[in-house]
Amino acid sequence: MRIAITGGKGGTGKSTVATALAVKLSKENKVLLVDADVDCPNDDIILSINPKRIKDVETMIPRFDKTKCIKCGKCGQVCKENAIVQIRGKFPILVPEQCNGCNACKIICPVDAISEAKQKIGEIFIGKKGNITLVSGKIKPGVEESSLVVHAMKKYIKQTQKNYNWIIIDTAAGTHCPVIAALLDADLGIAVTEPTPLGNHDLTLILELMKQLEIKSKIVLNRSDIADKKIIEKTAERFKSEIIAEIPYNKKIQEAYSKGEVIKHKAIKKIAEFLK
Numbered sequence: 001m002r003i004a005i006t007g008g009k010g011g012t013g014k015s016t017v018a019t020a021l022a023v024k025l026s027k028e029n030k031v032l033l034v035d036a037d038v039d040c041p042n043d044d045i046i047l048s049i050n051p052k053r054i055k056d057v058e059t060m061i062p063r064f065d066k067t068k069c070i071k072c073g074k075c076g077q078v079c080k081e082n083a084i085v086q087i088r089g090k091f092p093i094l095v096p097e098q099c100n101g102c103n104a105c106k107i108i109c110p111v112d113a114i115s116e117a118k119q120k121i122g123e124i125f126i127g128k129k130g131n132i133t134l135v136s137g138k139i140k141p142g143v144e145e146s147s148l149v150v151h152a153m154k155k156y157i158k159q160t161q162k163n164y165n166w167i168i169i170d171t172a173a174g175t176h177c178p179v180i181a182a183l184l185d186a187d188l189g190i191a192v193t194e195p196t197p198l199g200n201h202d203l204t205l206i207l208e209l210m211k212q213l214e215i216k217s218k219i220v221l222n223r224s225d226i227a228d229k230k231i232i233e234k235t236a237e238r239f240k241s242e243i244i245a246e247i248p249y250n251k252k253i254q255e256a257y258s259k260g261e262v263i264k265h266k267a268i269k270k271i272a273e274f275l276k
Contacts, residue, residue, distance in 0.1 A: 002167040003275065004186035004215070008202025010173035012192045013222040013247070016257060018170035019046045020268045025275075026131035029165035034157060035136035036182035037172040038149040044127060045260045049134050051127030057137070057152040059101035061119040066091055068113035075105035075114065081144065100145040122149035124156055133164070147177035154181070166275075173202075175209045189215045190244070190271070195227040200235055207239040217241045220271065223249040245270045 005018040015037070022033040035043040044051050062075070062084070069091055076086030083098035084105060096119055106114040122139040137153045139146045161167055171182040183189060189210045193203040203219070210217040219236055221229060224246035236242055245267040247253070256263045 001165075001275070002161075002169065002185060002187045004169045004171055004183050004189045005192060006171040006179065006183060006189055006206055006210075007173060007192040008175060008204070008206035009193065009199055012173075012194050012199060013220075014173065014192045015042055015046060015170055016253075016263055017190070017192050017220055017222070017247075017268070017271070018168055019043050020263045020265070021271055022132050022166075022168050023047075023262050024268050024272045025166050025168075029131065030163065031132050032157065032161060032164040032167045033132055033134045034153060034167065034169045034182075035134065036150050036153060036169050036178070038122060038137040038139045038146050038153070038178065039172060041136040041138055043134060043170055044125075044136060046262055047127075047129055047132065047134060048260070049127035049129050051125035051134060051136055053123050054126050055124040055152075055156065056120050057122040057124060057149050058118045059099070059121050059148055060103060060116050061096055061099050061101065062094060062105050062114045063117040064092055064094070065113045065115065068111050070111055070113070072110065074108045074110065078104045078108045080104070097142045098144050100148060122146075122152070124149075124153055145177065146172075147181040150178045150181040154185075175205050179206075180209070180213070183210065183213055183215060186215050188275075189217045190220055191217060191241075192220045192222055193232060194223045195221060195229040195232050197231070200231045203232065203235055204239075207235065207241060211239065218274075219243045220267070221246045223247070225249055244274045 035041040073086040076084040081098045085093040121143045125136045127134045137149045193199045225248045247267045
């Protein structure tokens with residue numbers, strides 16, 4: 001079963017829940033944990049795993065043949081990422097960090113002046129601890145489109161995912177492209193939130209996204225006792241979801257997190273029992 005731990009708001013405890021759930025399920029199962037927050041992966045820190053780089057992530061980048069180029073500017077016009085700067089009467093200028101390798105420039109070129117080259121945009125890492133295998137990705141600093149690294153990670157794990165009882169995908173915060181890439185093909189999405197106006201606002205966004213993607217959603221309420229949880233309950237009812245576990249604002253949890261340790265709380269056991 002493929003479970004996505006997600007949430008619209010940053011800092012709500014997605015990685016905290018994902019790592020703790022992975023440890024709990026690994027007591028009796030083989031677990032594949034995928035850290036899909038490629039802009040800022042941190043599951044390895046919480047689990048005290050030292051992952052090793054196993055693969056570079058590359059994408060297409062255009063190479064311009066100035067002996068063929070007629071400076072028509074069509075490549076720049078078709079580039080939706082604004083990776084090609086076209087000045088009238090000049091050869092195209094490429095901003096490689098903006099390029100997502102879509103090939104549109106090559107297709108539109110009327111004189112076949114664009115060929116394919118490769119650029120490294122990120123890396124994939126793997127590490128193990130007990131019955132947990134951690135696969136994480138890291139984007140190259142300055143590269144704009146992180147969803148390409150997430151897609152590469154998911155393509156990589158397809159080779160071995162059948163060897164695991166559970167696949168847990170720890171997504172980035174938000175509802176942008178890398179989060180969508182991480183959520184695709186999930187059997188269940190668990191949104192981690194908190195009972196605050198900001199938490200509720202971003203919970204609404206992520207539940208709406210999962211509805212559009214036709215992914216069944218549930219909610220974990222972190223720091224559940226810092227405010228009235230009715231605001232979250234109303235949102236859960238609106239999206240026909242439910243709160244499956246509540247984690248209070250607890251000093252021991254806070255201390256464990258600050259030390260980069262996996263939290264231990266009965267709420268994690270409750271989540272695991274719900275999944276079974």
